[in-house]
Each structure stands twice: as C-alpha cells, then as structure tokens.
Amino acid sequence: MRQQVLAWLADNVPASRLQHILGVEQMAIALARHYHLDEEKAARAGLMHDLAKYFKPQKLLQMAQAEGLELDPVDIANPHLLHANVSAIVAREQFGIKDEEVLQAIKNHTLGSPGMDLLSCIVFLADSLEPGRGSTTELEKLRQISWQELHKAVWKTCDYSLKYLLDSRCLIHPRTIKTRNWAMEIADRKQSNQVKSQKSKVKNCFLE
Ligand SMILES: [Fe+2]
Ligand SMILES: [Fe+2]
Secondary structure, three states, X not given: OHHHHHHHHHHXXXXXXXXXXXXXXXXXXXXXXXXXXXXXXXXXXXXHOOOOOOOOHHHHHHHHHHOOOOOOHHHXXXXXXXXXXXXXXXXXXXXXXXXXXHHHHHHOOOXXXXXXXXXXXHHHHHHHHOHHHOOOHHHHHHHHHHOOOHHHHHHHHHHHHHHHHHHOOOOOOHHHHHHHHHHHHHHHHHHXXXXXXHHHHHHHHHHO
C-alpha cells in the first residue's frame, strides 16, 4: 500500500512536496506513539494528507461539489483550501481507504474541525510543525507544546496560522476560528482541572 501511494505521489506532486509529506508521515507516527494512538492510522493519514495538493482549482471545486460538500464562500474564493477534503476522496477512491478516522484526519489537516479526534489533532499538528516547516523560535515552541499537551498545541498552532493570515491579508476560513476556540476551551478546562486537583491536594495536606 505505502509503495503504491508513493508511486502515485511521484507522478502527482513535486519532489519538494514529497519531502513535506514524508515529514508529516514521520511526525504523525512519532506523536501517535507518544500519545498511545494507532501508529498505522497516523502513518496512512500522514502519507495521504496532501494527495490533491496540486489539483487545479476547477477540479477541486468540481470534486467537492460532486461529493455534496457544503462550501463556505471562502472555499469558493480559494478552492485550494478544498485540497484537504479532496485528498480524502482520492484516498478512498484510489486507495480504498475506508477507515473513517483516517479519512477525517486527512480532511481536517488544514483547517482542523471543532470536536476533532486525537488522530486528526496529531495530523493537523504534523502538517504545520514537521521539521521541513523551518526552525523559528515560534515553531520550536509549538513543537515543544505538541509533545506536552495536544489541545493546547492545536490552539496555539491555529493562533500561529491566524497571525500569518492577518499579516498577509488573506481570507480567513471560519473553521480555523471554530477549531481555535474549541481547542482553547479544552486546553483551559484541562488546566483548571489540574489547578483544582492541586488545590485539593493542598487542602488534603492541611486536613491530615
Ligand atoms: Fe495540505
Ligand atoms: Fe501538508
């Protein structure tokens, strides 16, 4: 299966993109191992996340519409964003992927999705943070967080993308904001639970 996908990618994406794809595959596997998730699924989603990256805008729109996807005005203005959804269609049609978790992780790799599962979170993070993305202080910090707290890393990575989109005067897809709000809420909740349990430990100390 992996060899088949690699052969298809060699014909459909440039070598530089292939490097990125392999970087995402490796980082997704490593994160899956770290968080005790299915490494095989992470590898598949990582390897197939950008299958449609170089499809023409017209083709992306056509395939998304044929699939019955609900399109946001930002998708129509910038069909390139649909490459995530369309990559999942190619994974299913071309490579027979039926695992819903893997297909969802491919779909969610660019904009995320509020409520997405942990496999989607790690592929989303691997796409933005694989080593080929660079080694700025900000990226290194995000990588560090991704090994400590997944939802916090998703939140901070959304913030990082949003800053870039604002600075470069690009359209912002509402799903990026929804993903960011969702991940931030979960990260905050986890942190306040930790604080509560620390406080109750302190209380218990006094009681003893
Ligand atoms: Fe992508
Ligand atoms: Fe990618």
